[in-house]
Amino acid sequence: MDPRTFVVVGAGLCGATAVATLRSDGFDGRIVLIGAEELPPYERPPLSKEYLRGEDPLEQILVRTPEWYREQDVEARWSTHVTQLDARAREVVLAGGERVAFDAFLMATGGHNRKIEAPGSELPGVLNLRYVGDADRLRAAVAAGARVVCVGMGFIGAEVAASLRTMGCDVTVIEIFETALFRVLGGDIGRALEAIHRDHGVTMHFNDLVARFEGDGRLERVVTRGGRTVEADVAVVGIGTEPAVHLMAGTGLDQPGGVPVGSTMETSIPGVFAAGDVARHDHPVFGPIRVEHFDNALKMGQTVAHNMLGEGRVFDDPHWFWSDQYDAQIQMAGFAPTWDQMVVRGSLEDRSFCAFLLDAEGVLRSSVSISWPRDVRRSFQLIRQQVRPDPAALADPDVDLRRLVPDEG
């Protein structure tokens, strides 16, 4: 048996995937998986969709069955808080003082929801969404016909709005930017998504933000800076997350932008890794980025496990995610905070397209689709290899994107 102990803190998709990969790679040493929640690792995307709507039960969203951890001889410690990484002693310190020594350590603690700075945010009826318990509370609070305000129209706000409309709620969105998902998708694609929500009867107020939540003992209305008053039974706040870096205090790695890691996800402390939402990863194509998506947590979890075993694999995944809203399927690959040219295959007006975002040099940086997912997947290699595709070929639905990839080697 391998004499080493690997400790993973953070029992979400990333941590669970890392542990599973360690075992499938043949590591038979001690593995300790520590999570703050009382549940074994589960998938969070359904919390705003299938699980929230009551379509999928809890068992269906677990990453692995509860028994799996026993069968794989993983020391699973749920409901356990870690207060500190003692890098010098190479131990983690648990709440209560217990110490667990490690040979390699993975921090996969994810993030916290950003709190809204507005009076009345502590009123009953003002809810967040990150954990199973949050989804349970939200579902319990919204009988059909409930008046709900979604604060923020990023992915969480947009998905919650769609789910609650589907459940028969009266939904109003208050969003600081000019359209839906503006920061991620830009104006043109954001407005296509906005139109989908309008067609489904969501009221949206853009360029506005919450001034205060009001109510006598519980939420009754939301007042905006723009002077609007929206009567509400429930408000759901989805205004972003912050990486959960606190246990790195004292190491210099507790950066507000995430725990800095190199291309292989190792920190500046040898044998100490970070992956998933908490990591600010030096990506070989995109530069240092922190990504809060499911597939990234999964793929990073796999790769970091290999690297805990000493393989030194560079993580160069092009990043990919999806979002389902009503019957629209949004997918996106790559990373393009800004772009110089957008080439559309399909039709923005018909809300069926794949848009390709190119930088000033004509390099494909990102692709975004609504109900046109195939070409997002087929663009992965183009993004990873930083190809400069012919825009006319990108726009032509008859061109198979895989044929635009230069031969490797």
Added chain:
Amino acid sequence: MTEPVKVGRADEIAEGEAKAFPVNGAEIAVSRVSGTLYAFSDICTHRGCNLSLGGEIDGTSITCECHGSTFDMTTGAVLEGPATEPVATFPVREENGDLLIEA
């Protein structure tokens, strides 16, 4: 021994594509790669999407359009998560132009 079920015509399955058929209450996808037919459960074990609807075939693997789980069509094994359970596979053959599945 299960009796083979005739589900359709073999020429319904183009090279590099997959199509699903109802067989004894199950949805079974049939694909053709380099001329060889493969039959497997069409239902992704991750969240239940239909693999034949938009699933990307690359060699003998198929990637679910919804969330990216990738299966080996020859064995049903998971090649890439988030799925953790394999899909069932079934014997399939072409006989006098008919597509026969044992399921």
